[in-house]
Amino acid sequence: MITCRNQLKDIETYITILSFLKQEPRKAFELLYKCYGRQFYGFAVKNWKFDEDSAWEVIYSTLEQLVSKLDRYSFESQSDFDRFAFKTFLNFLRQRYRHDSRLQKAEWVSLEDISEGEIETFDIDDDNIKENKSLTRLKLALEQISKNDQELLLLRAQGFSYEEIAGLLSIENNQLKVQYFRAKERLIKRYNEIDL
Known part of the structure; x- marks a missing residue:
């Protein structure tokens, strides 16, 4: 130590x-x-x-x-x-x-050193499309909830404790867990309402 x-x-x-x-x-x-x-x-x-x-x-x-x-x-x-x-x-x-x-x-390669035959084209597979749609839906859902809910959810997702979040957001800690739970429910509801 x-x-x-x-x-x-x-x-x-x-x-x-x-x-x-x-x-x-x-x-x-x-x-x-x-x-x-x-x-x-x-x-x-x-x-x-x-x-x-x-x-x-x-x-x-x-x-x-x-x-x-x-x-x-x-x-x-x-x-x-x-x-x-x-x-x-x-x-x-x-x-x-x-x-x-x-x-x-990461492997750095100069584009000048690559011939046209060496360049591969990539097909976007269904998993990537689904992932991108999910991320887009999540981003849209986050934009639809209040700023306080966004901050609370994002700080908690980054691993901050409720006590630290209370200090950062200048709010009382006594109901923070309940606020977090409700914010998460609102986010899930908005997420499920979005159709892409």
């Missing part, structure tokens, strides 16, 4: 970092860097085989995200804070890894 305790003096804990977020976000960024920068770097290079530049890009993205979002959360202890920081870092690592993997799989 990556922790901040070994990197800073006892006074400079997560409480200090949180206190700098609003008044001096740059100082909060520096403290986060001192706490986690080298440890995150070692983890990315050793465990994920990232090169130096990619590792630092992920680290800076993580620290920027932490500075912009930390004030929305409360932490009971340093270990809770450490876990949250590490979890955020892991999410950025995974995103970068997926992105890099997709780029490596």
Whole structure:
């Protein structure tokens, strides 16, 4: 587990970092860097085989995200804070890894190097047509429901908790599950009404 305790003096804990977020976000960024920068770097290079530049890009993205979002959360202890920081870092690592993997799989070919006989034409199969129709219906159905319902459904689909959604949308959490269920029902109803 990556922790901040070994990197800073006892006074400079997560409480200090949180206190700098609003008044001096740059100082909060520096403290986060001192706490986690080298440890995150070692983890990315050793465990994920990232090169130096990619590792630092992920680290800076993580620290920027932490500075912009930390004030929305409360932490009971340093270990809770450490876990949250590490979890955020892991999410950025995974995103970068997926992105890099997709780029490596793509094969770039110059059109000038291909003769006309090598170019294949593709027939669109029925599965792709059905999928495209489904996506089109879903998009149209989303456009027909209220903006609040859209935001609630899309945030929930992205894996945000009800508590996080309540904070992001500035609404109370006490009836959010019910609102989500009703929004989903309205979306399904609109989806089923659309005929393509």
